[in-house]
Amino acid sequence: MASLIPCPHCGKRPKEEFTVKGAVLDRPAADATPNAWMDYVYLRDNPRGRYDEYWHHTSGCRRWLVITRDTATHEIEASRDAALARE
Amino acid sequence: MSEFRITLRPALGSVTSIVSENIALTPLPEGHVVHVLGKPGDEALAKRLGSLSDGSAHAVRAAGPGQWFIVGNAAKSHADMTALFEALKPDAYGVDQSQGRVRMLASGPMVERMLAKGTAVDLSLTQFPLGHSTTSVIGHIAAHLTRVADDAFEIMVLRGFAESLWDDLAHMSAEFA
Numbered sequence: 446m447a448s449l450i451p452c453p454h455c456g457k458r459p460k461e462e463f464t465v466k467g468a469v470l471d472r473p474a475a476d477a478t479p480n481a482w483m484d485y486v487y488l489r490d491n492p493r494g495r496y497d498e499y500w501h502h503t504s505g506c507r508r509w510l511v512i513t514r515d516t517a518t519h520e521i522e523a524s525r526d527a528a529l530a531r532e
Numbered sequence: 533m534s535e536f537r538i539t540l541r542p543a544l545g546s547v548t549s550i551v552s553e554n555i556a557l558t559p560l561p562e563g564h565v566v567h568v569l570g571k572p573g574d575e576a577l578a579k580r581l582g583s584l585s586d587g588s589a590h591a592v593r594a595a596g597p598g599q600w601f602i603v604g605n606a607a608k609s610h611a612d613m614t615a616l617f618e619a620l621k622p623d624a625y626g627v628d629q630s631q632g633r634v635r636m637l638a639s640g641p642m643v644e645r646m647l648a649k650g651t652a653v654d655l656s657l658t659q660f661p662l663g664h665s666t667t668s669v670i671g672h673i674a675a676h677l678t679r680v681a682d683d684a685f686e687i688m689v690l691r692g693f694a695e696s697l698w699d700d701l702a703h704m705s706a707e708f709a
Contacts, residue, residue: 506596
């Protein structure tokens with residue numbers, strides 16, 4: 446298991462400090478079709494390999510992070526602050 | 533009018549401090565704790581906070597990007613607290629956590645080994661220098677750690693968890709005491 450998660454603010458921390466939210470997806474426009482919203486809310490690819498996920502450092506700095514993780518090997522390629530990276 | 537008067541009792545009023553050569557654990561006075569919420573990367577604010585604290589060493593502690601705790605052993609009056617909140621504006625907001633968070637001091641040569649039983653943070657002096665602070669979990673309880681001396685850490689925790697965390701720390705200290 447990927448037990449040490451590199452937080453860009455706190456350094457390496459155990460996964461118990463984090464909450465996983467799931468895949469990083471682009472939010473559809475407010476007036477997108479119901480099908481587009483259905484996809485966004487419910488349907489997931491479950492890929493094998495490289496995967497962008499939202500993680501919340503719940504018991505640490507309380508920031509939302511984007512973690513790039515390999516679902517097969519659990520290797521973590523990158524981690525960044527979800528909000529600060531967008532600016 | 534309620535039949536009972538609400539009285540403020542210290543969260544760790546009934547515990548016995550641990551005093552020994554290798555490890556010591558003691559509750560700190562429930563003075564003031566102010567949570568400061570600003571913008572991540574605001575260096576000017578970070579510099580200004582020191583002048584707003586009571587001036588004691590390590591009174592301002594980082595708590596994640598754009599957030600700090602200002603702590604002290606003396607209780608603040610409502611007027612003092614309001615003045616502090618006003619002084620923080622417009623860069624940041626202050627939230628009075630004086631009754632929300634409880635501080636305790638762990639010290640002694642074995643303090644790193646004692647805390648390492650409960651948290652995965654690297655507590656070595658090179659990685660966690662004097663004055664550094666961070667939030668982590670000790671066991672299952674989220675706690676804010678600050679190194680206040682080479683062999684002393686202050687641990688700040690939500691009030692409701694204070695007694696439980698104290699019991700855990702006492703248990704973790706037992707072999708060194």
